[in-house]
Amino acid sequence: xxxxxMMKKTEPNVRGPSEHNVRDQIVNAxxxxxxxxxxxxxxxxxLAKAIGFSKAYIYKFFSTKQAIGEVIxxxxxxxxxxxxxxxxxxxxxxxxxxxxxxxxIVETSSQLFFEDRKLYDIAASAATEEWQACTDYQESIKKIxxxxxxxxxxxxxxxxxxxxxxxxxxxxxxxxxYSNPLLLQHNLTIADQAPMVLSNLILRSLAP
Amino acid sequence: xxxxxMMKKTEPNVRGPSEHNVRDQIVNAxxxxxxxxxxxxxxxxxLAKAIGFSKAYIYKFFSTKQAIGEVIxxxxxxxxxxxxxxxxxxxxxxxxxxxxxxxxIVETSSQLFFEDRKLYDIAASAATEEWQACTDYQESIKKIxxxxxxxxxxxxxxxxxxxxxxxxxxxxxxxxxYSNPLLLQHNLTIADQAPMVLSNLILRSLAP
DNA sequence: CTAGTGACCATATTGTAATATAGTCACAAC
DNA sequence: GTTGTGACTATATTACAATATGGTCACTAG
Numbered sequence: 001x002x003x004x005x006m007m008k009k010t011e012p013n014v015r016g017p018s019e020h021n022v023r024d025q026i027v028n029a030x031x032x033x034x035x036x037x038x039x040x041x042x043x044x045x046x047l048a049k050a051i052g053f054s055k056a057y058i059y060k061f062f063s064t065k066q067a068i069g070e071v072i073x074x075x076x077x078x079x080x081x082x083x084x085x086x087x088x089x090x091x092x093x094x095x096x097x098x099x100x101x102x103x104x105i106v107e108t109s110s111q112l113f114f115e116d117r118k119l120y121d122i123a124a125s126a127a128t129e130e131w132q133a134c135t136d137y138q139e140s141i142k143k144i145x146x147x148x149x150x151x152x153x154x155x156x157x158x159x160x161x162x163x164x165x166x167x168x169x170x171x172x173x174x175x176x177x178y179s180n181p182l183l184l185q186h187n188l189t190i191a192d193q194a195p196m197v198l199s200n201l202i203l204r205s206l207a208p
Numbered sequence: 209x210x211x212x213x214m215m216k217k218t219e220p221n222v223r224g225p226s227e228h229n230v231r232d233q234i235v236n237a238x239x240x241x242x243x244x245x246x247x248x249x250x251x252x253x254x255l256a257k258a259i260g261f262s263k264a265y266i267y268k269f270f271s272t273k274q275a276i277g278e279v280i281x282x283x284x285x286x287x288x289x290x291x292x293x294x295x296x297x298x299x300x301x302x303x304x305x306x307x308x309x310x311x312x313i314v315e316t317s318s319q320l321f322f323e324d325r326k327l328y329d330i331a332a333s334a335a336t337e338e339w340q341a342c343t344d345y346q347e348s349i350k351k352i353x354x355x356x357x358x359x360x361x362x363x364x365x366x367x368x369x370x371x372x373x374x375x376x377x378x379x380x381x382x383x384x385x386y387s388n389p390l391l392l393q394h395n396l397t398i399a400d401q402a403p404m405v406l407s408n409l410i411l412r413s414l415a416p
Numbered sequence: 417c418t419a420g421t422g423a424c425c426a427t428a429t430t431g432t433a434a435t436a437t438a439g440t441c442a443c444a445a446c
Numbered sequence: 447g448t449t450g451t452g453a454c455t456a457t458a459t460t461a462c463a464a465t466a467t468g469g470t471c472a473c474t475a476g
């Protein structure tokens with residue numbers, strides 16, 4: 001078969017060769033259209049026209065429109081995660097890392113979903129229908145939090161009495177309303193104060 | 209004029225005598241209909257028919273349908289607050305009070321908005337359009353938290369370094385996604401674990 | 417075999433005409 | 447004065463036909 005890494009191709013709804021020029025063209029067109037006109041307003045025919053093929057040909061590569069959406073969504077969420085990880089790697093303490101995680105998530109998400117690009121409705125669909133990309137994203141955030149808490153505990157920066165799973169879960173719950181676009185939407189008015197205030201609360205709870 | 213206490217009659221959109229049999233009949237009918245058929249589905253004519261008067265007469269007492277909704281909403285939120293205050297008064301420490309606030313809010317809200325009664329859509333309208341009753345409710349919750357934190361600080365149960373406003377605000381922000389029906393809706397799946405886990409986090413952050 | 421498509425179907429979405437609703441007002445009965 | 451209403455308007459909602467969209471498939475070209 002094709003040379004496939006340990007990723008891709010495992011997910012269903014992805015057809016045809018995973019390395020293919022046309023697949024990339026579709027994804028690029030989708031990125032453009034979804035962010036400019038929104039996911040719902042963009043039709044598969046639009047994408048087909050944009051790259052000069054027929055609609056039917058698109059379905060040789062993706063089994064559904066949602067499958068295309070998943071890729072865009074996945075890329076977008078990856079971009080957020082990357083920004084988060086960048087912030088974390090620049091931090092010089094676990095506390096600072098946590099602050100940055102919170103701040104960067106809120107900032108980047110607000111920007112991507114509500115300002116720069118019209119990616120809100122794809123994120124909304126993704127969150128409502130619990131696409132794979134979303135649950136993966138939430139898992140990644142949990143893992144980042146876990147790593148930071150671990151590190152903080154090792155350096156003695158954080159307390160060690162509370163079961164680490166509970167600590168991580170609690171922090172995750174606090175951040176959830178700001179990392180899920182469906183919820184963030186309702187919290188936009190406090191999205192500028194929340195990261196600061198809540199980070200402080202979390203860090204107080206982590207004090208040894 | 210009428211003998212008016214320091215309340216009622218101050219809010220606009222409330223017409224006619226504030227003590228009046230018919231006003232109560234309207235409110236009772238509304239409570240029944242809104243919780244059975246929902247706020248949006250209930251028409252003002254329905255209420256009129258239910259109490260045997262004409263629709264026009266209703267408008268002698270309430271300037272808009274929303275004004276009726278505000279009363280029902282206000283009563284419902286008052287019921288939640290009462291349950292919360294009951295829980296608090298039964299608690300024997302500030303910590304226990306905080307736990308109960310969180311637990312009772314989630315339990316009572318879930319029940320009222322999503323199980324027992326179909327009050328969700330009135331609460332949703334209220335939250336979306338920021339009715340007075342809602343902002344009052346949120347203020348009340350903030351005040352309850354403030355009182356508990358104050359008490360906890362006095363008894364030495366809680367730390368006193370953090371500015372009390374920030375502490376209260378942070379706790380309030382943590383509870384917000386569970387006290388606002390619009391947000392609670394998306395958190396129903398974790399609504400059983402959240403109060404426990406998040407109360408623990410809050411209490412750890414309050415440790416002296 | 418691979419690359420690519422027009423024609424097709426079932427369901428979703430839109431436009432629009434018909435209906436229902438929130439809210440007003442002049443007026444009647446007492 | 448108070449209690450109460452039918453008739454009215456402007457806007458919102460519904461019902462439904464017309465159209466658009468997601469998705470499939472048999473087929474052609476090389």
